[in-house]
Amino acid sequence: MNKKTKQDSKAFIISNPSHKNMDGAVQLLRITIKDQETKIDFGYQAGEYQDGGWIHIKPETFIRCKKKAESMSESFYTKKVEANYFLIKATNIPFGPEKHHFSSSIEWRYFSLYFPRLPEGTLSFDLIEKEFGDKDEFNFYNIRLDEEEKKSMIY
Amino acid sequence: MPPPSDAILRYKIIDECLIDIYKPYPTMDDLKYKIERKLKTSVSTATIQKDIAQMKKGEDEGGYFAPIKFKRSKKGYYYDFEKFPDFTIQSLGLNEKEYEAIELAASVLQQFKGIKVNDSYNHAIDKLFSSLNIKKTDKDKNSVNAIQPEETTYMRGMEHFETLVTSIRKKIPVSFIHYSYDKKLFKSIIIHPYLMKESNKRWYLVGYSEEHEEVRYFGLDRIYDPILIDKKFTEHSGADLRSLFDNKIGLTNIRSHKETYEPEIIKLWISDKMANYIKSMPIHKSQTYREYDGEGEIIVTIHVVPTTELISLIMSYSEHMTLISPRWLCKRIEDKLNESLIKYSKNLDYE
Numbered sequence: 001m002n003k004k005t006k007q008d009s010k011a012f013i014i015s016n017p018s019h020k021n022m023d024g025a026v027q028l029l030r031i032t033i034k035d036q037e038t039k040i041d042f043g044y045q046a047g048e049y050q051d052g053g054w055i056h057i058k059p060e061t062f063i064r065c066k067k068k069a070e071s072m073s074e075s076f077y078t079k080k081v082e083a084n085y086f087l088i089k090a091t092n093i094p095f096g097p098e099k100h101h102f103s104s105s106i107e108w109r110y111f112s113l114y115f116p117r118l119p120e121g122t123l124s125f126d127l128i129e130k131e132f133g134d135k136d137e138f139n140f141y142n143i144r145l146d147e148e149e150k151k152s153m154i155y
Numbered sequence: 156m157p158p159p160s161d162a163i164l165r166y167k168i169i170d171e172c173l174i175d176i177y178k179p180y181p182t183m184d185d186l187k188y189k190i191e192r193k194l195k196t197s198v199s200t201a202t203i204q205k206d207i208a209q210m211k212k213g214e215d216e217g218g219y220f221a222p223i224k225f226k227r228s229k230k231g232y233y234y235d236f237e238k239f240p241d242f243t244i245q246s247l248g249l250n251e252k253e254y255e256a257i258e259l260a261a262s263v264l265q266q267f268k269g270i271k272v273n274d275s276y277n278h279a280i281d282k283l284f285s286s287l288n289i290k291k292t293d294k295d296k297n298s299v300n301a302i303q304p305e306e307t308t309y310m311r312g313m314e315h316f317e318t319l320v321t322s323i324r325k326k327i328p329v330s331f332i333h334y335s336y337d338k339k340l341f342k343s344i345i346i347h348p349y350l351m352k353e354s355n356k357r358w359y360l361v362g363y364s365e366e367h368e369e370v371r372y373f374g375l376d377r378i379y380d381p382i383l384i385d386k387k388f389t390e391h392s393g394a395d396l397r398s399l400f401d402n403k404i405g406l407t408n409i410r411s412h413k414e415t416y417e418p419e420i421i422k423l424w425i426s427d428k429m430a431n432y433i434k435s436m437p438i439h440k441s442q443t444y445r446e447y448d449g450e451g452e453i454i455v456t457i458h459v460v461p462t463t464e465l466i467s468l469i470m471s472y473s474e475h476m477t478l479i480s481p482r483w484l485c486k487r488i489e490d491k492l493n494e495s496l497i498k499y500s501k502n503l504d505y506e
Contacts, residue, residue: 013330013382015343016366029332030343032382041332041380043341108334110341110379152345155327155383 010120011035011154018150019143028127028140034154037088038063038115040127042138045108052102057113057138058129059095061087065118065125082119089114118145161194165206166219168193170244173223173234180231207232210244219244310357312375319360319381323348326388329362332379342366344373347389350396354406355464361396363389370399372406404439405464412483418460422479427451429475438468454479466491 011034019028025045032039046052062084092111094100100109118125123146129138144150168190172181181189183200190198212218222235222242234242315331322329326347333344348362352372359372370391400406408416425433425444430453434444441458459465461484469476469488478485 013384015330015345027341029341030330041343043332043334045339045341047339106339108339108341110332110334112380152328152330152384152386155385 013152013154014145014147014150015152016150017144018147019140021140026138028143031143031145032154033117036117038085038118040113040115041110042112043108043110046102047105050105052104052107054099054101055109055111056094056096056099057087057090057111059087061113061127061129061138063115063118063125063127065122067119067121067123082122085115085118087113087115162206162209164194165190165198165203166210166244169203169206169210169232170221173232174243180226180229180233182229182231186232308356310376312378313358315375315378315381316351316358318383319348319375319378320351322381322383323350323362326390327383328386328388329381330384331373331381333373334377334379336377345384345386346371346373349391352400352406354400359406361399363391370396401440402458403460403462403465404468405462407463409461409463409466409484409487411461411481416460418458419481419484421457421459421461421465421481421484423455423457423469424477424479425453425455425472426475429472 011032013033014031016029017031021028025048027043027045028040029043030041032041044055046055064084065082067082090111090113092109093113102109113127124142124144127138127140127143133139169186172178172186172189175181178185183203186203187198187200190203207221207223209217210219210221211223213220221244222239223232224235225232236242319329321327328345328347330343330345333342334340335342345365346360346362347365348360349370350361352359352361358375360375360378361370361372363369364371402418410416411419424447427450430451433442433453433455438455439457439459442455444453444455446452447454461481466484466488469478470491478488
């Protein structure tokens with residue numbers, strides 16, 4: 001099928017988006033926004049533990065997006081916190097409490113998390129596995145969607 | 156979905172019956188008899204009817220656009236030669252020598268059948284074998300065993316081969332995730348792809364990397380999730396890409412003591428036991444040699460960019476090949492050999 005839907009024509013990626021995160025072992029690599037979903041790609045290097053340790057993602061993981069104000073009353077605030085969007089699907093990483101155990105510290109894992117499509121005008125968002133969690137939680141803050149130089153439309 | 160290879164063999168037999176001028180209008184019983192006799196297996200009428208229907212379909216559905224018709228008065232099938240003169244599904248028109256050459260090449264292509272290069276690839280190979288009348292059932296295996304190239308094993312990332320070749324042909328930039336085995340880091344890369352390059356049984360995507368702002372290559376086994384993107388394509392402006400690989404063995408450059416990646420004169424001593432092998436199959440096209448001691452040992456000279464593959468090659472010949480120069484590269488090999496010796500001398504128990 002080569003025919004593109006109206007929404008498909010607005011499908012795009014953000015490559016290496018700027019963000020703040022709490023854990024160096026996991027890298028946030030790319031965001032793909034298309035159809036009805038937001039896909040976020042990560043890479044994990046199992047280097048911290050001798051046997052590689054383990055990973056999983058908590059099913060209650062969510063993203064909290066910040067959107068540009070749309071009206072005069074909203075414009076008092078430059079950014080407006082929107083509703084949270086919860087994790088729909090994960091590939092290559094199990095939902096907790098199930099775990100993926102690495103067998104050595106040189107192993108790695110590429111995995112993706114899927115959320116509903118973020119609303120248009122979203123400037124940035126936080127990805128929260130556990131609010132105020134420790135360094136082992138996959139928490140990323142202020143993931144930027146407004147960096148035009150990192151944005152590419154999908155063919 | 157392409158038809159299974161057994162079906163293609165049946166199509167070929169049906170085709171032979173339909174173009175047989177000595178026995179026109181073959182009936183269903185005739186077709187059944189011919190197929191069963193040739194394939195040495197039973198086949199139902201329903202299967203043959205399905206085969207005929209499939210042959211009539213277009214190429215995009217795995218068929219041949221075969222103009223097969225049924226003549227009630229003869230109770231037999233025929234090709235509509237009035238509209239499609241000389242139609243046959245085997246219209247290759249090769250002479251005997253060409254036929255033999257293609258047969259040989261097809262046997263080589265057959266080695267790649269296990270690799271998922273492309274959804275249509277296996278089907279195309281089956282069609283080619285069928286068209287050339289090369290039997291490939293277990294019973295007839297010997298007919299294609301005259302040559303045996305090295306087997307190609309599956310490499311992770313080959314599932315992206317078709318997507319990446321498409322992006323090269325159509326000049327569409329690609330976004331993908333890359334994992335570096337050396338740095339143990341991931342990176343989201345955007346590449347303007349130029350070429351798929353094979354080296355040491357591994358495939359590499361060569362192209363202009365936006366991240367690195369230069370032509371780079373990425374092993375397919377380290378590429379994840381490629382996405383074609385709608386962006387202006389950056390054409391390659393330098394020398395012919397293929398020539399970039401002419402002056403090296405393998406791909407992975409080693410930074411020299413001068414911090415450069417320039418071609419250097421590499422001199423190698425080769426033992427008398429190995430000399431004939433190196434003379435008959437040069438390790439690089441720049442190879443020249445001279446006799447060393449009059450007893451078979453030779454000195455080989457090549458002009459290449461030092462690569463890790465060159466080091467591996469030298470070390471693989473063990474006591475039969477010794478690097479003479481450049482000295483900085485000798486030192487690297489010496490270090491590696493010392494490291495190995497230490498490991499051997501420790502006699503470590505890895506069990």
